[in-house]
Amino acid sequence: MTEPLLAIRDLTIDYAGHVQAVRKANLEVRLGEAVGLVGESGSGKSTLASAITGLLPSSSRILSGDIAFKGQVITGADRRAQAALRGDEIAMVFQDPMTSFNPVLTIGEQLVDFQCRMPGSPMEKLNRAVAMLARVGIPDPALRARAYPHELSGGMRQRCAIAAALLVNPSLLIADEPTTALDVTMEAQIIHLFRELRRDYGGGILIVTHHLGVVAELCDRVYVMYQGEVVEGGDVDDIFHRPRHPYTRALLACDPARITERTSYLPVISDSERAGFLRGSSL
Amino acid sequence: MLAYTIKRIGLGLLILIGVMFAMYAAVFIVPGNPARAALGPRATQEMIDRLTREMGLDQPYIIQVYNFFANVLTGNLGIDVMSNRPVAAEIWEVLPNTLILCIAGLGWATLLAIPLGCLAVLKRGSWVDRVASLISVGTISLPYYVVAIYALLIFAVKLNWLPAIGDGEDGDIMSQVQALILPAFAIGFTWVGYLARLVRASMLDVMGEPHIRTARAFGVPEWKIVTKYGLRIALIPTLSLLAVSLGGLISSAVFVEVIFSRPGIGKLVTSAVALRNYPVVMGAVLVMTAIYVTLTIAADLLIARLDPRIRDAFRGA
Structure with a gap:
């Protein structure tokens, strides 16, 4: 089997020295596949995503484990190597399209700046940006490139964010909650x-x-995170139809689409169930 | 935008008219007859009555305000009771002096404070940040008349590097610049701290925003993130403060003007107040208010140019 594009091995990240946001997480992404990382709020999925680009908040640090990109370990000593990947090999689409663009610069100006790792004159970069805006389905792309972020709708801005990420032609595209704010x-x-x-x-x-x-x-494959641990991972079909971990089972049971009988309340995960999940995972 | 500009200018004019009413009210409230004060202790009642009539002080309040207003519209700010010269000419003589002093003072403070604030943010928590905040608190704590006196003592009296008093020889730019250095230093000193702290605080706010993270995630160089993505937003509150403080400085530069014996509008007003020279006081206060109002309007328009969100909000206004 070929080397995975991204391999996270036993990664542990803590905040301010006492909260372990991610514990011994393992995750792989291969070229050409789409991988989902699901979990509830606070399960550590966003922290894990930030760690890949080296954009963790300064209060947090990697305690153990490593992240390898194309077979090369990018965490630890060589932070500069990791920084060099940003906006080149790795691009990100952020959650909130309302705030992920600078409010006082035009979309076009920012898309040009975001191609700072790419060759070409500013004019070429702008043309590329306009073409990419058209590609992600923005009508009147040349006009929109001159618009400020607040002049576009949320969906339009998220399209711009995706265009920005695709412009640098990355090997790995990380989308952090790309549809949550829409x-x-x-x-x-x-x-x-x-x-x-x-x-x-x-x-x-x-x-x-x-x-x-x-x-x-x-997605082709999915990882499920719960309280900082990657509790389960595998093909989407497997996980959705034959979940092994009790948390995954409970999570899937909460999906309103799976409710067949009339009920007066939606299913939730109870505290006693929660207490059981982690004991189950350590088995 | 145009509608907004017109609205702001109209509002500014209303403020000026309000100031005129207030100033005349003050003349009525404050004890002492300006005519008697102008003529001195040996004046007869007749002389006093005549001057009172000449100055229009025997007229009802509303008529006096109306006359003043009508005169101002023709550019006439009244006649100096002491020197019998037009007040407008007297103000016009000293106003450039004060303006240059304030702009030079705030100018060097701003040029130093913006990099200082940015540096503190870039090196947050390090010794650089601590030294910057020490400098800020230090300069804020020292009132500028203290700075002025010590600057005078050290650089003019002890070291004899710079002239101690005056505003330089007429027509000699070099001597005028030399005479400007110490007063401008004294005026700007306090502002270094204020501005650096404001720049630091607003930069910290901006640098924590998600769009900065986006720029970082695309590998935009840090200096560009600071100057183009951060500073442009962080400077907006700084600009408002600068406009208001420049307006305020024009009247409060008086301490420095007195210490360095520089002719200026502050010095003009203080001596006029001491002599109850009402036309000069009123004319100067009106001019200072007009400058203040103009600066705030200019700052608002400039901010609207810098921030497209505000620009669009005004389009509807």
Whole structure:
């Protein structure tokens, strides 16, 4: 088997020296596949995603384990090597399209700056940006490139964010909750866009989300995180149909689409169940 | 944008009219007859009555305000009671002096404070940050008349490097610049701290925003993130403060003007107040208010240029 594009091995990250946000996490992404990382709020999935790009907040640090990109360990000593990957080999799409662009610069200006690792004159970069905006389904791309972020809708801005990430032609695209801040119509459009882009994008995609529907629609494989641990991982079909870990089972049971009988309340995960999950995982 | 500009200018004019009413009210409230004060202790009642009539002080309040207002519209700020010269000419003589002093003072403070604030943010928590905050608190704590007196003592009296008083020879730029250095230093000193702290605080806010993380995630160089992505937003509150402080400085530069015996509008007003020279006081206060109002409007328009969100909010206004 070939070397995975991204391999996270036994990674442990703590905040301020006492909260372990990620514990002994293992995860792999291969070229050409889309991998989902699901989990509830606070399960450590975003921290794990930040660790890949080396953009962890200064209060946190990697205690043990490592991250390898194309077979090369990028955590630890050589932070500069990791920084060099950002915006070149690895690109990110962030959660909130409202705040992920600078409010006082035009979209075009930012898309040009974001290609700072790419060759070419500013004019060429702008042309590339406009073409990419058209590619992600933005009407009137030349006009939109001159617009400021607040002049665009949330869905439009998220398309711009995806365009920004694709512009640098990364080997690994990390999307951190790409649809969470959008309404359902926009969400469906963005999922559709991702599916379409996957056809001619050859790199690996890591989608961080708490939305199982997004994973089912987009991903080949999925990892489930719970309280800082990756409790289960495997093919989407396997996990969705034959979940092994009790947390995954409980999580899937909460999906409203799976409810067949009329009920007066939606299923939730109870505290006593929670207490059982981690004991189960340590077995 | 145009509608907004017109609205702001209209509001500014209203403020000026309000100031005129307030100033005339003050003349009525403050004890002492300006005419008697102007003529001195040996004046007869007749002389006092005549001057009172000449100054229009026997007229009702509203008429006096109206006359003043009508005169101001024609550029006439009244006649100096002491020297019998037009007040407008007297103010015009000293105003450039004060403006240059304040702009030079705030100018060097700003040029030093912005890099200092940015540096503190870039090296947050390190000794650089601590030294920067020490400098800030130090300069804020020293009032500028103290700085002025010590600067005078050290650089003019002991070391004899720079002139101690005056504003330089007429027509000799070099001597004027030399005479400007110490007063401008004294004026700007306090502002270094204020501005550096403000820049640091707003930079910290901006640098924590998600769009900065986006720029970092794309590998945009850190200096570019600071100057283009961060500073441009962080400077907006600094600009408002600068405009207001420049307006305020024009009147409070008086301490420095007195210490260095520089002709200026602050010095003009203080001596006029001491002599109850009302036309000069009123004319100067009006001019200072006008400058203040103009600066705030200019700052608001400039901020709207820098921030497209504000620009769009005004489009609807």
